[in-house]
Amino acid sequence: xxxxxxxxxxxxxxxxxxxxxxxxxxxxxxxxxxxxxxxxxxxxxxxxxxxxxxxxxxxxxxxxxxxxxxxxxxxxxxxxxxxxxxxxxxxxxxxxxxxxxxxxxxxxxxxxxxxxxxxxxxxxxxxxxxxxxxxxxxxxxxxxxxxxxxxxxxxxxxxxxxxxxxxxxxxxxxxxxxxxxxxxxxxxxxxxxxxxxxxxxxxxxxxxxxxxxxxxxxxxxxxxxxxxxxxxxxxxxxxxxxxxxxxxxxxxxxxx
Numbered sequence: 001x002x003x004x005x006x007x008x009x010x011x012x013x014x015x016x017x018x019x020x021x022x023x024x025x026x027x028x029x030x031x032x033x034x035x036x037x038x039x040x041x042x043x044x045x046x047x048x049x050x051x052x053x054x055x056x057x058x059x060x061x062x063x064x065x066x067x068x069x070x071x072x073x074x075x076x077x078x079x080x081x082x083x084x085x086x087x088x089x090x091x092x093x094x095x096x097x098x099x100x101x102x103x104x105x106x107x108x109x110x111x112x113x114x115x116x117x118x119x120x121x122x123x124x125x126x127x128x129x130x131x132x133x134x135x136x137x138x139x140x141x142x143x144x145x146x147x148x149x150x151x152x153x154x155x156x157x158x159x160x161x162x163x164x165x166x167x168x169x170x171x172x173x174x175x176x177x178x179x180x181x182x183x184x185x186x187x188x189x190x191x192x193x194x195x196x197x198x199x200x201x202x203x204x205x206x207x208x209x210x211x212x213x214x215x216x217x218x219x220x221x222x223x224x225x226x227x228x229x230x231x232x233x234x235x236x237x238x239x240x241x242x243x244x245x246x247x248x249x250x251x252x253x254x255x256x
Contacts, residue, residue, distance in 0.1 A: 097152025
């Protein structure tokens with residue numbers, strides 16, 4: 001009786017160990033297997049079996065992780081204090097490297113990203129941050145990729161989300177933008193006046209070369225005024241008619 005009881009106990013222990021040694025990885029999981037503390041293999045999705053009391057497994061999620069960094073206060077290259085935050089998209093591409101290279105790899109990624117963001121902003125001017133944020137994102141991406149690839153982590157994207165600058169600097173930027181717009185408006189107006197003057201000079205040249213053109217233009221102006229306004233119009237004789245009348249009258253009044 002005692003023998004049967006001992007066999008049952010041993011069988012129960014063996015069954016429990018067998019069940020504990022059996023595992024399943026989801027499609028987005030990888031299992032890093034250690035045998036007596038030494039790295040053995042990485043198990044893919046599906047079921048796997050471990051040697052009881054000898055092997056253990058550490059599971060790693062390989063899906064893309066989205067993380068919003070806390071707002072950081074730092075100084076740009078031109079000495080302006082700014083507050084920025086960013087969003088990270090990263091994932092583990094080497095499950096064994098993630099487990100064996102760094103402890104608490106997700107926390108390490110966050111710390112590296114915060115440091116890299118301060119470095120990237122410290123190498124950039126405020127104007128560049130306001131106008132060309134893509135370049136800063138690219139620089140931040142390169143810094144993080146160089147740092148984290150050896151941990152078995154790769155980044156899909158890094159984007160600076162918000163940028164807060166002091167109120168005094170905001171007013172200065174607004175004044176600068178207003179001055180630029182005013183300058184542009186004055187330049188456009190001057191270019192228009194210059195173009196109009198050139199066109200008027202060309203028109204005067206054409207009218208001067210064709211004597212009848214001035215009279216035709218005068219008649220057209222009179223017709224336009226008559227259509228737009230119901231008023232009395234006083235028009236002077238054309239200069240050409242007066243000159244012709246003078247030439248005709250001069251022989252008749254000359255002494256014989």
